[in-house]
Amino acid sequence: MITRRKLIVLLPAAALAWQYVLAGTPETAPNYNTSEHWWGMLLDIDKCIGCGNCVRACSTENNVPEGYFRTWVERYHVADWEQEVPQVDSPSGGIKGFPPSKFTGGKNFFVPKMCNHCVDSPCTQVCPVGATLHTPDGVVLVDESYCLGCRYCIQACPYGCRFLHPTKHTAEKCSLCYHRITKGLTTACCENCPTGARQLADLKNPNDPIHEFLRTHSVQVLKPHLATGAKAFYHDLDGSVR
């Protein structure tokens, strides 16, 4: 028998269910099907010249606040065989390029860094409310209208790619230019890299030349021992890189 007391419990449940029904289907970019793509990136250390174009382009495309970085470039100097103590610098993230190096010998190279869009990302795991998310096509994004600004995700990222936006007070990071790649464009950093050191990869597309490169060359990810499932693949990454 339906008593008044039972109705008090049933009605809100029914209302919730109805709201789900009314929610309808989402709008994605036209002709873009998330299930056809699985995004990653190739970063070729052999080709990076440390010009900083990527950092500037990302900053312009995504309105990145000054002093914070969705992507940045590091310069390494390894004096000899000892990989454990490289000398590293990244003046303003490399946004103005790099000044002449004070070193004369050893191994020297540039390493672009960015969000690794991990498959098993620790950042999505720790978000208390579901403000950071995995899209069905493999991109890790931040829902800035839902983020509380608790900063747990920033602590959990092993790669240092997240920051708190100084005026929005929500977490922010590389979005793999989701607004571009869902329209058939490449990311701002890849578009502006003059040497092809950064190239977007679609790991579900068998005809993607970068996908082919990843299948036929030695590639590494950063901090593999943490098993994050990183999808930013480095070609010719030296063992000294952190």
Next chain:
Amino acid sequence: MRIRNGVHLTKFKDAEHLVRLAGAFVIVLVLFLLLRAHFIPKSFGQYGHYRGDALAELSSKPIVYAGHKTCEECHSDVLDVKKAGKHAGVNCEACHGPLAKHAEDPGAVTPQLPDTAVLCIRCHEENIAKPKGFPQVVGAQHSGGVLCKTCHQPHSPLLTPGEKKS
């Protein structure tokens, strides 16, 4: 609770304050559930533990760099020069800056020509960390203050020995 004799009734009376407390808890719980039903965003949970609408929002942000394919639609003449030279892999906006606005309305937005004194040096100034095979010069020694574009055509920059820009 069977009322066999007065004893049961008294026992209930002794716990009556707890029943009131439980009632208060239930009221709070129901209020909480109603609040929840009202405030949870509609699209939450569609694809995972997040607002489904966020995907659409994040994929509809404004585009700032048009992408080289868009440039090449109108400027195919430059493409013809570029694709045969050393800068074939350098996209237009890498030097000319973000031009989506210009692509949308070419007449209204005129792109600024880049300052070659600053631009070329950023890539080609010698630095020990650059890959060995990459063309680098010590700017001051190489041109003695002469602007790069005096000798080098930016869209196809390589000069054969003795050649000067026409």
Next chain:
Amino acid sequence: MPVDGFMYPNEIELQWSVLIVVYPFVTGLVAGAFILASLERIFLVTAVKPTYRLALLTALSFLLVAPLPLQLHLGRPERSLEMYLTPHTTSAMAMFGFVYLWYLMAVILLEIWLEFRKEIVLLSQSSTGAKRLLYKVLTLGSTNISEGALRVDDKVGWVITLIGIPSAFLLHGYVGFIFGSVKANPWWSSPLMPVVFIFSAMVSGIAVVLLLYMATTKMRRQPIDMRCVDTIAQYLLYTFIIDFGLEMLDLIHRIYEADESFRSLDFMMHTKLFFSQVVLQIALGTLVPILVLGAIQIFHVPEKLRKIAYAVCGCLTIIGIFAMRWNVVIGGQLFSKSFLGYTTYKLDLVSREGELIAAGLLILPFFILALLVKILPPWPKIEPASGD
């Protein structure tokens, strides 16, 4: 430049401020005070009975303040309701809202209500004006304080206290897990972390109740029950020994394994964290209290000297445990995850997350306690309501 060596550009600014040091410190006091109260109720250590009610009220005072540092720290505090709407079950932090509510409503408030119900009913009948209304509301409309009812209260209270012990461990242990489960940070990532947090919480909670009991008894010009404080000091010593053992285990394990992070962390401990870790936390905050309390167990120390020793040890303990939270939270953010550099923590005086706010949050519970003690007197003799 605030940076020594190299840090990833986004790491230079610290994310979690002193407020995130205050929060575990405060919830630790809650858990510790409650455990001391449960010593009497569940483990029948009758000697500490004089502190039972005081410990409960202390726990409540700190519990009420606990969400404040979190709210002040959030980038968007107006969205904090989302933790209740869509808690992400893989996140330890999402537990906070529910564990906190559970502990507040189902453990602390319920236990205090059951413990004080007789006085509440009596005061609702004997007091006047606004106070009368307050007590009447607190009775929830029931005035039954017969022997039968009070026996029911006692039984239910016993069950609540029993449930309260693992609840207290959960309330504070999950904070330890929040840090201990971050694989990106080797200073934090450890299965020992929740255990260390719980034991240092117990140490600080016991110390705070000890100090409060001695202070309030002196303020009321009553004699201090030495059997009570001697027993509390014993439990403080035992808990300290376990806590110290765990911390040393962590340290020795780190030094022995010397993994990729060791060189960087070791340097940090000898430089940036030397004062707060080696001097404040280990030497003054742990070793001195253990030695003094241990000496009191072995040698006969006259009463007057014991009282001074307990007061000093209590203060050192609290400072030491605050330093421990500081070393975990701030220490974990001073070094780069590249293990190639360090940054500095700029603690402002006047800002939303500054020194003044932190100090204010630490003092506020004592004001709340003073108020609670007026409403629900924990002392054996009930003061006449109209005499306040």
